[in-house]
Amino acid sequence: MPDSAPYCDYQMTVRVEIPNQPGQFARIATALAEERANLGAIDIVEVRRGRMVRDITFDTESEAHAERVLQRLKAMPNLHVRSASDRLFLLHLGGKIHIRPKVPVRTRNTLAMAYTPGVARVSRAIAADKNKVFAFTSKANSVAVVTDGSAILGLGNLGPEAALPVMEGKSMLFKEFADIDSWPLCLSTQSTDAIVQAVVSIAPSFGGINLEDISAPRCFDIEDRLKHALDIPVMHDDQHGTAVVLLAALHNALKVVGKSLDRIKVVINGLGAAGTACGRILLAAGVQNLIGCDRNGAVLDARGEHLERAKKDLRGCIDFAHPFSSLHEALHGADVFIGVSAGNLLKPADLEVMAPDRIVFAMANPEPEISPELAMPLCRILATGRSDFPNQVNNLLAFPGIFRGALDVRAREINEPMKLAAAQAIANIIPEEHLTEDYIVPSVFDKRIVPAVARAVARAAHDSGVARRAEREIRDS
């Protein structure tokens, strides 16, 4: 992630001690202006003996920029920088989530109901009928956010501690967007067996498992084994969240260009967690001409005679050792390019061989597969993973609603029909007459998304026989 990512916020608060005289603050304001730092709040902390202590907050473009401004201040005569703090780190101080009792425990009466001896009656009722755990505990609304820290954001294998602020962020989003209570579990092991065992062990207290930032190919095996072992939804969001939003965006992109899923040629570049899941959902949605590439070229052919096998076992059809074509050749006549690989590996010449009305999903982060400046003139629709260009493919459009819907009907799993329904629901948020080349994906802050996705997912869970609770019961409750 470059420090210059324009949508990130580098705000710094500096505590300075200066003489309590006219013109002192102007000196600082001028220096900030010269350094192009954007002055924000100014507080007076204390005044004494001719000295004044102020907190000065300013925005900068990047961490490096903030550091330059700080050095400039430190070098100023008759000014002492007491401390400098970064608003981002201040926001994280002490963590970003906490738990709350739903009722206060301030009297012996509540204590005797919420804990011993009263709670014993609830325990006995659940022991007599295990299904009651969904009604009388927080299980039904709880999701464990589980990672081993092996593939944190785009940063790589930084371990469980470094993963924790990311997982806490995810927990915040679960709560804020879908009112789901989730707790981060960052594991001290990266062994597939140990991860599966740990998650199976802790599963009884949760209604769902969100796997996060676990590196490929272990993520496939871990998810598969957990799905088989557990009777609650398990979803690796890096795979399926991305795939669902990609499909939603593609649905709308195709409406804009007037093509249909079953007649397009799609090339996916990058067959890691996200790329593989995108391939699977596209085939499930009806795509019949799909080529998958990795850094060595085309290694997956899901067309014609190969199509049926790929639908059943996409990963089994990938032959990394024997590319049958180059990415450039694969792109000949392609309608859609899906990049979940690395920055700047496409050239304009690669896009030029595609079919007309090119649709390009360049989702590598932070740098897309081709810079938007280069790509925009050459394609009809461009989507990226970034919020500073139109059409951001953001998992946040999918996972809150998917889990909300799955929990609402106490689904045993999150299956392909539920994901397809989620993609359709996201796409449908934008009325067809509003769709344009620059507006195929709704805003993550659109309040209609989560309820719409949840309803669609709940219905699909019900129709596919994995719901333990009827939709009617939800409306009544």
Added chain:
Amino acid sequence: MPDSAPYCDYQMTVRVEIPNQPGQFARIATALAEERANLGAIDIVEVRRGRMVRDITFDTESEAHAERVLQRLKAMPNLHVRSASDRLFLLHLGGKIHIRPKVPVRTRNTLAMAYTPGVARVSRAIAADKNKVFAFTSKANSVAVVTDGSAILGLGNLGPEAALPVMEGKSMLFKEFADIDSWPLCLSTQSTDAIVQAVVSIAPSFGGINLEDISAPRCFDIEDRLKHALDIPVMHDDQHGTAVVLLAALHNALKVVGKSLDRIKVVINGLGAAGTACGRILLAAGVQNLIGCDRNGAVLDARGEHLERAKKDLRGCIDFAHPFSSLHEALHGADVFIGVSAGNLLKPADLEVMAPDRIVFAMANPEPEISPELAMPLCRILATGRSDFPNQVNNLLAFPGIFRGALDVRAREINEPMKLAAAQAIANIIPEEHLTEDYIVPSVFDKRIVPAVARAVARAAHDSGVARRAEREIRDS
């Protein structure tokens, strides 16, 4: 737990449909009065076509009593019971805890700081210096409440689902009493190895582990192995919470009767999780004459030549197969009886052989080892585990402050000096001049307890070399 436990609240709300005519409600009130149910709130839910729907709430003595009242109502002519709900279960509906983001995520700016891309900077900072995980995540204030459901309250092995409402109750108490964020983890395994592995796996996201309701003898091994494997505090509350409060109560009881720890004879009956821990803490605190009994008689002799060995390895000194005496004989001349065994196994004759100024801790739940009515005339001081008699030995006096203190200084473990300090702090809450036979234990709602225990525990952690953060830093932060 008998339904008649007097400090538990059996309140029922019944929704009835009755004719909308004068005298109808009086009919119900009379029936409730005849059944000795205590009428509470009355709401009108709806009125139509000559019918009226009311919610009627009443208190009963027990679950069985509530059921009798309900049957009486159901049998009444021209009255239809639409539903009946128990306030205890209503309190548990949907669970008792939830998570909350500390800041709302409603703008793209906050999103970009709390989650991607901003959070990446925090992750990198932690990856570069793992200690920063304590500052910038919720780890430092989080405790996992872990159980395998094998010894839930006094109910036995009911499994992880039935354990969940109890663990949620514990989480509420952690938050309410010590502002600690804890999440219940009910494990699907009862294998010692698998429990240890699971807890080690999830430990990175927590600042401490509270083991709960795990049956003996597995609980000893599990706690020992986790203490060795982890660098965060691990405490099995059934053992040490009970032991700490017992010691606190004993400190004060001895002040009342004017005896000293190193000169008393103590008999413990019941050598499970709590009994063993009570024995260990008593020896650590200076008791030099301790006999331990189980159902077969005296099986632990920690006196004279056996004392030093017992101090080092109390469990190793227990010989369950070869009792050397009966409980009755062991009690001859004893100053203190500590029961953590089963109800009603002591007779008055057993107490009569004890030394003068008898101190009796009859802590079996729900029925004490001897009924208070029988015991009170025979002993100087009686303490139980129940809140409806004086001197309740309640773990809630200990665990919130112990974990608060341990987390405050980022202790690597909870060791014997920390537990001894906690006991002393609890005892000292009551000024010596206020101590009486009926007041040796402070109220769990005394606001001074948690801060006092936390301070004492933090200082002991520091003095015993297991603190990673100085007390000074806490005051400054």
